[in-house]
Amino acid sequence: MSNVKIPDPAFAQSIIDAGGKTLDLCYQCGTCTGSCPSGRTTAFRTRQLIRKAQLGLKDDILPSEDLWMCTTCYSCVERCPRDVEIVDIIILMRNMAVAKGYMAEDHKKVGRSLLKTGATVPMADNIRQLRVSMGLSADPPTTVGDAKAMADFRKIMEKTGFDKLIGGQ
Template sequence: MIITEIRPNPEFEKQVADLGGADVKMCFQCGTCTASCPSGRRTSYRVRKLMRQTQLGLREEILNSEELWDCTTCYTCVERCPRSVPIVDVVVALRNMAVAEGHIFENHKKTAQNLYKIGHTVTVNANIEKLREELGLAKTPPTVLANKKAMADLVKLMDATGFNKIVE
């Protein structure tokens, strides 16, 4: 039998809290979240387990796991949690920490690169531009796509938050 000693990891707890996941300590492991989770029904993602791992500060197990990315942020667990744990906020906090360590899927990076390049998460498509004109809409929507200065500002803003390190 292998016995693993788990030591408290206050630094991890603080990091999660700083990123918006403070109340994970409220979880008493009832499992309402896992029972309600539509992703858990289809994948190996287990919300209750993730909340316990977070309380215990099992940093590597959490940040390296693919399951962390199985949550669709549907909020069913949050709606039903009897302890009002902001579960989705905890998941987002953990994902931020994973990405900061370089754990990011290629397709997610592409989405991030789209945002960084054109200010939108999806690309511009010529057929849609044509359809927009047929509908009497501006060929280019009146967003950052239509204003270079506004787009440059958005990039500058994203750079100030360190987004350039994620997309490179």
């Protein structure tokens, strides 16, 4: 089996057309990789992902776990000498991956928590008690504590098919 990667300029252009106009500005200095807390504990390399995007290596990027390793902390964006909008580009590529049915399992889990409880991080009892002790309602007036907002939110998840994508049904 050949290991030759086939560049797809149309894929790189689709990222630029979708809003990633700074993709071409990257000159591969590696400052982003050196700034990335996620890369310290995983094999994820920001510079490499951006290079693959420039080359249009769609089949390397869209199904890959690397695409989901970024925590969107923006350390790389703050330090990039070329003002590449790295996080925006990663999010654009995640949207493209999701449209093809790819999503990291951990992200699906977060989505399922949101669908079930209205929050990505479920409310803990001690937080509820703290809120009450401060004269607040036990649950915040968001999807967590507002039944109508939660029903509306679930409807949106259903209509967009997001619930099925994350295995919420």
